Amino acid sequence: MKLVSYFRGEAFQRGVHPPSCKLTADRMIRRMPFPDRVSVPLSQHIGKLPRPVVRVGQEVVRGQPIARSDEWLSVPHHAPLTGVVEFIGLRPGMRGTWIESIVIRAHAGATQEDLWGRSRDLSQASGQDILQAIWDTGMVGLGGAAFPTHAKLSVPKQAKVHTLVVNGCECEPYLTCDHRIMIEHADDLIVGTRYAMRATGAVRAIIGVEDNKPDAVATLRQAIAGARSGGAFPEGEIHVEAVPTKYPQGSEKMLIMALFGAEMPAGGLPIALGMVVSNVGTLAALGKLLPAGQGLTERVVTVTGSGVARPGDYRVILGTPLKFVLDYAGVPAVDALDARQVILGGPMMGQAIGSLEVPITKGVSGVLVFRHEDMAAREGRQTYPCIKCGECVESCPMGLNPSTLGMLAAKREYDLMGEKFFLGDCFECGCCTYVCPSNIPLVQQFRVAKQILRERAV
Amino acid sequence: MNQPLIEIRSAPHVQAAKTVETIMRHVVYSLLPICAFYVFQYGVSALASILVVTAACLLTERFFVGTGTQAGRLSDYSAVITGLLLALTLPPGFPLWMGAVAGIVAIALGKALFGGIGFNVFNPALVGRAFVQAAFPTAIATYTPSFLPGRYTEFIPSTLAWPLMIPADAAAWLKTKNLDALAGATPLAKWKFDGVLANADELLTSLSGNMAVGPAPALILVCGAYLAARRFMDWRIPLAILGSAALTAWLLFAYDATRYPNPFFMLFSGGLILGAVYMATDMATSPVTPKGMWVYGALIGLLTVVIRYYSGLPEGVMYAILIANAASPLIEKITQPVPFGRGVLDRARKRASYPLNPGYISREEASAVTPKKRFLPKKPKK
Numbered sequence: 001m002k003l004v005s006y007f008r009g010e011a012f013q014r015g016v017h018p019p020s021c022k023l024t025a026d027r028m029i030r031r032m033p034f035p036d037r038v039s040v041p042l043s044q045h046i047g048k049l050p051r052p053v054v055r056v057g058q059e060v061v062r063g064q065p066i067a068r069s070d071e072w073l074s075v076p077h078h079a080p081l082t083g084v085v086e087f088i089g090l091r092p093g094m095r096g097t098w099i100e101s102i103v104i105r106a107h108a109g110a111t112q113e114d115l116w117g118r119s120r121d122l123s124q125a126s127g128q129d130i131l132q133a134i135w136d137t138g139m140v141g142l143g144g145a146a147f148p149t150h151a152k153l154s155v156p157k158q159a160k161v162h163t164l165v166v167n168g169c170e171c172e173p174y175l176t177c178d179h180r181i182m183i184e185h186a187d188d189l190i191v192g193t194r195y196a197m198r199a200t201g202a203v204r205a206i207i208g209v210e211d212n213k214p215d216a217v218a219t220l221r222q223a224i225a226g227a228r229s230g231g232a233f234p235e236g237e238i239h240v241e242a243v244p245t246k247y248p249q250g251s252e253k254m255l256i257m258a259l260f261g262a263e264m265p266a267g268g269l270p271i272a273l274g275m276v277v278s279n280v281g282t283l284a285a286l287g288k289l290l291p292a293g294q295g296l297t298e299r300v301v302t303v304t305g306s307g308v309a310r311p312g313d314y315r316v317i318l319g320t321p322l323k324f325v326l327d328y329a330g331v332p333a334v335d336a337l338d339a340r341q342v343i344l345g346g347p348m349m350g351q352a353i354g355s356l357e358v359p360i361t362k363g364v365s366g367v368l369v370f371r372h373e374d375m376a377a378r379e380g381r382q383t384y385p386c387i388k389c390g391e392c393v394e395s396c397p398m399g400l401n402p403s404t405l406g407m408l409a410a411k412r413e414y415d416l417m418g419e420k421f422f423l424g425d426c427f428e429c430g431c432c433t434y435v436c437p438s439n440i441p442l443v444q445q446f447r448v449a450k451q452i453l454r455e456r457a458v
Numbered sequence: 459m460n461q462p463l464i465e466i467r468s469a470p471h472v473q474a475a476k477t478v479e480t481i482m483r484h485v486v487y488s489l490l491p492i493c494a495f496y497v498f499q500y501g502v503s504a505l506a507s508i509l510v511v512t513a514a515c516l517l518t519e520r521f522f523v524g525t526g527t528q529a530g531r532l533s534d535y536s537a538v539i540t541g542l543l544l545a546l547t548l549p550p551g552f553p554l555w556m557g558a559v560a561g562i563v564a565i566a567l568g569k570a571l572f573g574g575i576g577f578n579v580f581n582p583a584l585v586g587r588a589f590v591q592a593a594f595p596t597a598i599a600t601y602t603p604s605f606l607p608g609r610y611t612e613f614i615p616s617t618l619a620w621p622l623m624i625p626a627d628a629a630a631w632l633k634t635k636n637l638d639a640l641a642g643a644t645p646l647a648k649w650k651f652d653g654v655l656a657n658a659d660e661l662l663t664s665l666s667g668n669m670a671v672g673p674a675p676a677l678i679l680v681c682g683a684y685l686a687a688r689r690f691m692d693w694r695i696p697l698a699i700l701g702s703a704a705l706t707a708w709l710l711f712a713y714d715a716t717r718y719p720n721p722f723f724m725l726f727s728g729g730l731i732l733g734a735v736y737m738a739t740d741m742a743t744s745p746v747t748p749k750g751m752w753v754y755g756a757l758i759g760l761l762t763v764v765i766r767y768y769s770g771l772p773e774g775v776m777y778a779i780l781i782a783n784a785a786s787p788l789i790e791k792i793t794q795p796v797p798f799g800r801g802v803l804d805r806a807r808k809r810a811s812y813p814l815n816p817g818y819i820s821r822e823e824a825s826a827v828t829p830k831k832r833f834l835p836k837k838p839k840k
Contacts, residue, residue, distance in 0.1 A: 430470035
């Protein structure tokens with residue numbers, strides 16, 4: 001299909017077009033009420049755990065740091081509620097295990113304003129100061145990977161960054177939180193982008209948006225023109241670019257391919273090409289938090305799916321139990337829900353949950369609830385042996401051969417998969433499983449294989 | 459949650475609608491017009507042949523699936539495809555019991571032996587056909603002309619031969635119809651043994667009477683185009699086969715036009731179109747890699763022409779496809795795709811919107827630069 005994709009002007013080769021199902025694209029972001037109790041896990045990000053700096057029984061104010069760390073690859077957490085620390089210990093986590101969390105009970109009469117933050121002027125701050133300020137907000141990548149943002153934006157001494165790529169693709173079906181943020185918080189996004197450019201030393205920023213969101217492109221362009229009316233940005237130019245819609249466009253490799261036509265070398269980071277990629281939700285939140293001197297205590301979550309009566313994008317405070325979120329969004333009979341029906345994140349890469357007590361964390365971009373009928377249709381599918389139709393090879397954005405990899409995985413030839421068939425390049429987008437007519441769990445097998453290879457390497 | 463269910467699914471949670479059943483069902487749908495045309499050409503004998511061969515395939519498949527020696531299900535339609543294709547490759551007057559043997563062998567030796575759907579190395583229909591070609595060389599070379607009068611009421615006598623009995627002589631039967639034995643020769647056999655070339659339009663439509671030809675290549679191409687457009691079949695393989703066969707035939711034709719027929723005759727005579735569109739594209743026996751599909755198709759086209767020209771057989775599609783089936787794992791091995799970021803870098807630089815490195819290094823210059831190329835056609839072009 002290389003030829004076809006060339007004439008269509010598609011951004012990157014292969015990939016899939018799942019039905020977009022963006023039910024909530026036209027709805028304003030609404031605030032979800034504060035729950036009585038939140039549970040803030042210490043592990044909400046990639047990297048080291050911070051340690052709690054509050055004790056049980058202590059009163060906390062919304063926005064106050066409750067966990068800190070001196071490690072570089074770690075972020076502090078802030079109290080999402082004004083209330084009392086009720087418990088510090090193990091609570092259910094999204095990966096099925098119980099993880100250390102801080103439970104805060106809300107004060108009934110509190111206004112729940114962020115009283116902790118002090119607004120400040122960062123307009124003259126150096127890049128290093130901005131990085132420090134980002135670290136203090138506890139910001140992680142809000143797109144789902146939850147990598148600490150200050151670490152992502154800090155450039156090693158020997159490297160030079162010229163371009164900041166802002167990822168507004170949101171290629172996952174159903175999710176619309178980034179879309180709504182780009183429309184409703186375009187100004188915050190521009191401010192955040194400028195901070196990020198200062199922190200990285202980039203001289204241009206390019207916001208890549210999939211072309212199924214023309215309203216976001218128009219709004220952003222207008223907002224940039226408005227912000228520039230007082231004079232050009234001292235940080236450099238900000239462009240907005242529509243890229244053709246295709247899954248997984250939101251992968252940084254695919255987005256860079258779409259914008260610059262350059263393949264990131266395998267195993268490399270965007271910094272090898274002089275680029276840093278960040279998500280629009282992250283930068284919009286930074287644009288709001290940095291001048292206000294606040295910490296990250298809430299995020300926008302898309303609550304959607306066929307089982308939700310009032311789907312929408314909600315501003316949810318971190319630590320809100322899933323049960324509360326689903327109740328508010330109008331999922332009938334929350335107590336009767338089956339854990340298999342609820343997915344955190346998008347349908348292509350999100351994960352099913354083990355318990356409805358799981359809290360919303362910094363990396364949760366969406367909550368999907370499917371009805372039993374939809375589940376039954378998928379679960380009733382017969383699994384066949386691989387018929388070698390080649391659909392997976394045609395859809396793998398990384399140009400791997402999932403058909404052969406799948407057969408090797410079934411035979412547990414993990415070393416061969418890694419050495420000869422480039423298993424390590426797989427970023428688990430799920431395109432192969434999505435298209436497989438034989439219903440073979442390809443990407444699931446690859447996850448297992450990668451995990452086993454990682455364990456063997458240790 | 460009342461019951462803590464410990465069953466956690468792993469992403470992706472959505473799947474495309476295409477399943478093995480839908481692929482196979484659409485292949486069957488696309489074969490139905492071709493079968494109807496075949497019945498239109500040869501009447502009740504062709505109908506009986508199609509029904510008996512398909513029934514033999516289905517019953518054999520049912521036996522092996524039922525005993526658990528074979529993967530897949532009866533309802534996946536793959537045995538129906540094998541049966542229909544096998545019937546279309548047999549002569550219309552082929553004795554029904556031999557057709558049943560072909561069907562049983564196709565599924566038992568061609569498919570069940572390897573483990574069922576997806577595991578077979580060779581196209582099952584061609585395995586069955588190769589078996590009967592070796593077992594019943596006379597019967598499989600006995601063709602009768604199409605569009606005989608009375609074909610809807612009268613069987614070709616050889617069709618109804620008793621099992622293990624020598625079928626009735628077709629030449630004698632043709633004499634009663636005032637046709638000589640040569641009328642029962644296929645266009646390829648006529649060219650090979652008598653040097654007579656059929657006309658292009660006759661070959662393409664199969665509509666002129668008294669020719670021993672299969673269903674119209676034009677119809678097969680239309681049905682194949684439907685499959686390719688719905689992506690139930692890969693378009694590369696037929697294209698590679700026809701392209702390579704045409705190229706080889708054209709080179710030879712250009713070398714010596716008196717000795718070799720024109721490429722058009724090569725393409726549309728015999729079973730090349732049916733083989734290219736339906737047999738060679740069998741998913742399990744063709745490579746999965748896009749490059750491998752081109753190599754595989756080119757090999758089939760080349761072998762077909764070589765076998766037709768230089769061997770004692772008039773037809774070579776079957777052996778060409780079987781040889782390429784055997785070669786397909788090797789082809790796949792040498793045509794593995796190059797992963798993203800490991801091949802020649804910067805393949806698509808020309809159509810990108812932005813230069814990889816900005817042409818400026820200071821922020822003051824930055825605002826002077828605007829991107830040149832855009833992805834979306836609706837945006838104004840510079």
